[in-house]
Amino acid sequence: MAVLPTNPSCLELTISVPGLTSSPYLPSSEGGCMMRDLDINQIPSGTEEEWTNGSIEDEEESGGGGPPRKKLRLSKEQSRLLEESFRQNHTLNPKEKEVLALHLKLRPRQVEVWFQNRRARTKLKQTEMECEYLKRWFGSLTEQNKRLQREVEELRALKVGPPTVFSPHSCEPLPASTLTMCPRCERVTSTALDKGPTSTTTRLSFSKAPLLHSRQPSATC
DNA sequence: CTTGTCAAACGGGAAT
């Protein structure tokens, strides 16, 4: 998981744009709260953004019943700089947003949206990777499960005769005729009158054997 | 031309 920097407010953006001095300037709108009211499709003056559809004049003429939004394609340089600052910090405070927007000749809202979408892409990528990892894990667990099932079958096949079971109380072998298999938990159960004061659970006399316990009246465990 | 993919942008709700 990517760990985001904990204090984005400390971030000092050090982006150098050819033709621009790096940034002691900051416009007075420090709150940065008017940006929400800006028309995101309004072109800032002197912009060199690449608008792929129509022109500014087209947009202005089409006003009235909700003009169709026009879509900006960011230039390679803009994308590169945005990526660069994203690498430094996945979130921007209003000041950084303002500075970056000025550098890129975009509106702060556009920078904000770009970062939101970029975070979403990152998260999606991570989710996909986690999904792949879980798939592989599931596959290996399935394999392991199959192997264990086969092992159980092999061990069951080894049980050619009834096992020798010892009473936990008398330590004497129990008669094989008194043993049955519990259908629910698949454990060997004794029907002998091996009444002890406590549990009658003991070990069978072969390895990897199920637990023995006295049969309950309900024949379940 | 149709279809699929990518990314910008939108709108609403949650968090602070």
Place this chain on the structure above:
DNA sequence: ATTCCCGTTTGACAAG
């Protein structure tokens, strides 16, 4: 009140 996140819409573009 503002910002962020999330789901969705929309436009551009490429491939078939």
